[in-house]
Amino acid sequence: MKPFTYERASTPAEAAAMAAAKPASRFIAGGTNLLDLMKLQIETPQHLIDVNRLDLDRVEPTKDGGLRIGALVRNTDLAANKIVRRDYAVLSRALLAGASGQLRNKATTAGNLLQRTRCPYFYDTTKPCNKRKPGSGCAALGGINRGLAIMGTSEACIATHPSDMAVAMRLLDASVETVSADGATRAIPIADFHQLPGKTPHIETALRPGELITAVTLPAPIEGRHVYRKVRDRASYAFALISVAAIVGPKGQRFAFGGLAHKPWRVEAAEKLSGPDAITASVTLGAKTTPQNAFKIPLLRRTLGAVLAEA
Amino acid sequence: MQTTLKVNGKTERLDLDPRTTLLDALREHLHLTGTKKGCDHGQCGACTVIVEGKRINSCLTLAVMHDGDAIKTIEGLGTPGDLHPMQKAFVTHDGYQCGYCTPGQICSAVAVLDELKAGIPSHVSADLDKIAFSRDEIVERMSGNICRCGAYSNIFEAIADVAGEKA
Numbered sequence: 066m067k068p069f070t071y072e073r074a075s076t077p078a079e080a081a082a083m084a085a086a087k088p089a090s091r092f093i094a095g096g097t098n099l100l101d102l103m104k105l106q107i108e109t110p111q112h113l114i115d116v117n118r119l120d121l122d123r124v125e126p127t128k129d130g131g132l133r134i135g136a137l138v139r140n141t142d143l144a145a146n147k148i149v150r151r152d153y154a155v156l157s158r159a160l161l162a163g164a165s166g167q168l169r170n171k172a173t174t175a176g177n178l179l180q181r182t183r184c185p186y187f188y189d190t191t192k193p194c195n196k197r198k199p200g201s202g203c204a205a206l207g208g209i210n211r212g213l214a215i216m217g218t219s220e221a222c223i224a225t226h227p228s229d230m231a232v233a234m235r236l237l238d239a240s241v242e243t244v245s246a247d248g249a250t251r252a253i254p255i256a257d258f259h260q261l262p263g264k265t266p267h268i269e270t271a272l273r274p275g276e277l278i279t280a281v282t283l284p285a286p287i288e289g290r291h292v293y294r295k296v297r298d299r300a301s302y303a304f305a306l307i308s309v310a311a312i313v314g315p316k317g318q319r320f321a322f323g324g325l326a327h328k329p330w331r332v333e334a335a336e337k338l339s340g341p342d343a344i345t346a347s348v349t350l351g352a353k354t355t356p357q358n359a360f361k362i363p364l365l366r367r368t369l370g371a372v373l374a375e376a
Numbered sequence: 377m378q379t380t381l382k383v384n385g386k387t388e389r390l391d392l393d394p395r396t397t398l399l400d401a402l403r404e405h406l407h408l409t410g411t412k413k414g415c416d417h418g419q420c421g422a423c424t425v426i427v428e429g430k431r432i433n434s435c436l437t438l439a440v441m442h443d444g445d446a447i448k449t450i451e452g453l454g455t456p457g458d459l460h461p462m463q464k465a466f467v468t469h470d471g472y473q474c475g476y477c478t479p480g481q482i483c484s485a486v487a488v489l490d491e492l493k494a495g496i497p498s499h500v501s502a503d504l505d506k507i508a509f510s511r512d513e514i515v516e517r518m519s520g521n522i523c524r525c526g527a528y529s530n531i532f533e534a535i536a537d538v539a540g541e542k543a
Contacts, residue, residue, distance in 0.1 A: 071377065071394035071440055097436045100397070101417050113394070115441055141430075145496045150504040161499040165520025166488065168418060170430040171437065301499065301519035 066103045073115045077244045077279050080116050084275035085246030087112045092277060094137055095171040097164075098180040107190065107197055121279055124148065130285035133242075136175035136278045140164070140230065143174060152286035155310050158293035159233035165302045175278035178231055178241065178258065179270065182224035182327075183304050184213060195221045196266040211357040212306060216326040218353050222266030226259060226328050227304050233293060234281060235329035236310040236321035242280040245273065252282070259328030266327070289314015290376040295323070296368055307364050313376035320369070322348065325361065341370040379443050383408065384452025394440050399423045401439035402449060410450035410479045414522075421521030424480035424487075425449050431487035433520075450479035453486065462486050465534035473525030481521050485535045488517045492539075509541050 074080030084090050090112035093099055102108035121135035124146050132148060143149055144160035164172065186192045186204040193202035205213055205223050213223045239255040253271050260268055272278070289312045297303040308323035317337075322330040325348075335347035345366040352362060381388045383406060390405050399416075402408045402425070411434060414422030418436040425434045426448040454460035462482050465471070472478045492513065497504045500516045507513075514535050515528075523531065536542065 066395045069394060071438075093438075093441070096438065096441065097418055097433070100436050100438065104416065113438075117441055141491075141496060145494075150497065154504060157497065157504055158499075161497060161501075165418075165421070166491070166498075166517050167421060167424055167431050167433045167484065167520045168436075171432045301516050 066100075067106060067109045067111075069111055069113050071113045071115065073118055075118065077116075077119055077121065077277055078246075078248045080114050080119065081244050081246045081248075081275050081277045083114045084277070088274065090114055092116050094173040094176045095139070095168075096176075097168050097172050098176065102181065105188065105190065107188065116277070127282060132283045134174050134281045134283070136173060136280055138174045140169040140172045140174070140177060141166070143230075144169070153233075153237060153283060153291070155236060155291035155293050155312060156230070156233040156283075158291065159229040159308075159310060162293055162295040162305075162308070163229040174230070174281055177228050178234070178278070178281070180228055181269070183227045184224040185209060187224060196224060196262075196269075199265070199267050209357070210355050212304070212324070213355075213358055214326045215352045215354045215358055215361050216330055216349065217261040217328070218326070219262045219264065219266070221264055222262035222327065223353075223355075224262065224266065224327055225324055226326070228329070229293070229295060229305065229308060229323060231255075231259070232308055232310045232321045232323040232329040234283075235331050236312065236319060237283050237287070240282045240284075241278055242282060243272065243276045244279050245276050250279070255281075255329070256331070262327045269327075287312050287314065287319070288316065289318075292372050292376050294368055294372050294375075296364060307361055307368050309365070309368050309372045311372045311376055313373070318376075320344065320348070320372075322365065325349075325365070341366050341373060345369055377440050379440050381406075381439065381442060382444070382446040384448060390439070392439050394438060396439045397435050398425070398427075398437045398439045398442055398447070399434035402434060402447075408449050408451050411483075412476055412479055414477065414480075419522070420477070420480075421484060422477050422480040424483045424521065426483055426487055429487075429490070431484050448483070450483060453482065460486070461538050462534065465537045466531070469530045469534040469537060470527070471531040471534040472523070472527050477521060477523045477525075481518070481523065481531055484518060484521045485531070485538070488514065488535070489539055491517065509536075509539050511536075 091110040122137040144157045192204040214225045241253045292311045295308040305324040310321045412422040414420035418433040423435040500512045
């Protein structure tokens with residue numbers, strides 16, 4: 066790791082102010098992704114702001130029947146939370162499909178949203194990557210891209226977002242609450258939080274420099290059968306090739322998908338259609354596949370078929 | 377940076393470079409070499425320790441982030457003359473070959489049985505509210521600990537033995 070200085074923040078606004086004062090800084094919570102990338106010198110912050118002692122580790126009901134999840138609630142605790150298990154089972158299921166027990170004990174709700182792609186060329190510092198080094202090119206386009214994105218890609222980047230939790234958050238229409246250095250707060254709808262790569266794949270979220278996530282809020286629960294189905298190369302502790310988050314109930318159906326794009330993928334228009342063929346055709350309209358990852362479309366159709374049969 | 381860790385019940389005061397991982401603090405500064413460095417990237421589980429009652433990868437966290445925390449390592453679970461039941465079961469069931477992953481496997485296994493008791497669900501739990509011991513549950517929950525000698529079936533038998541279940 067490159068040398069860095071370290072300090073602990075005691076309030077969210079103080080943390081944001083610390084970050085604003087030092088542009089080459091990063092917040093650290095669980096650290097399971099950031100420290101991994103720092104060891105590889107893919108992330109080289111000069112200053113770390115430890116936010117672990119902030120009072121952001123509670124799950125509380127909101128006035129309008131929803132749930133407010135503190136930014137520091139650990140993945141294990143969120144998946145096991147009684148209200149989440151009962152009313153937002155798809156979120157529990159998505160969390161439990163990700164990582165390992167040790168990592169879920171450490172990883173936080175906010176950090177999970179901010180985890181970076183697992184594209185092999187982002188990790189390989191000997192290869193060009195527009196996300197790691199803007200303007201250097203994309204080695205994945207002509208490289209090993211079996212696991213990479215087919216929707217919303219650009220000439221600059223075909224990376225996927227690796228999170229399972231974020232797919233469930235997108236399905237549930239979550240909202241990301243933040244605080245900035247001047248104390249201003251805002252709520253960003255999850256649909257607008259993660260960005261498509263375009264010409265700036267290094268810009269991954271709507272967060273402004275120094276802005277700190279304080280919570281993720283969920284609207285009132287959605288009645289129906291909650292399903293999270295993840296397809297991967299081994300049965301546990303692997304990233305998704307394809308994942309489907311679904312709620313099928315009396316008021317209709319909704320779907321969100323992982324492994325397809327630079328962000329959790331959702332096509333609301335497809336939710337009015339019937340059957341896996343029509344839904345898949347709508348969800349993957351405009352797909353740009355490579356010979357290696359074209360299998361994701363039929364895999365998505367079959368996975369969706371299995372989900373609909375289960376729901 | 378001044379950091380206090382409560383390791384296996386003993387208060388340890390260290391002056392650390394902020395880059396020092398918890399794993400390196402344990403091994404290089406406190407000379408507790410039972411905890412192993414495998415991949416150093418959170419993929420293999422050899423570095424698993426129990427912090428404030430929860431198992432984590434000690435390679436993916438900084439020691440300074442754990443100022444004041446209680447840390448249990450393999451050395452704190454048992455001693456050669458007074459083995460922890462999980463250590464004893466690994467010996468009885470031959471739950472290793474080279475032994476390099478074993479401290480991580482044992483720390484993880486002890487925590488897994490606590491997680492089952494606490495009713496924490498897993499990916500293979502059919503019902504999120506009814507958590508019970510099964511082979512599938514253990515296999516899923518232990519997936520963050522790799523054994524390249526392939527002693528998995530014996531590791532499972534050791535864990536089942538401690539849980540009071542039939543392998």
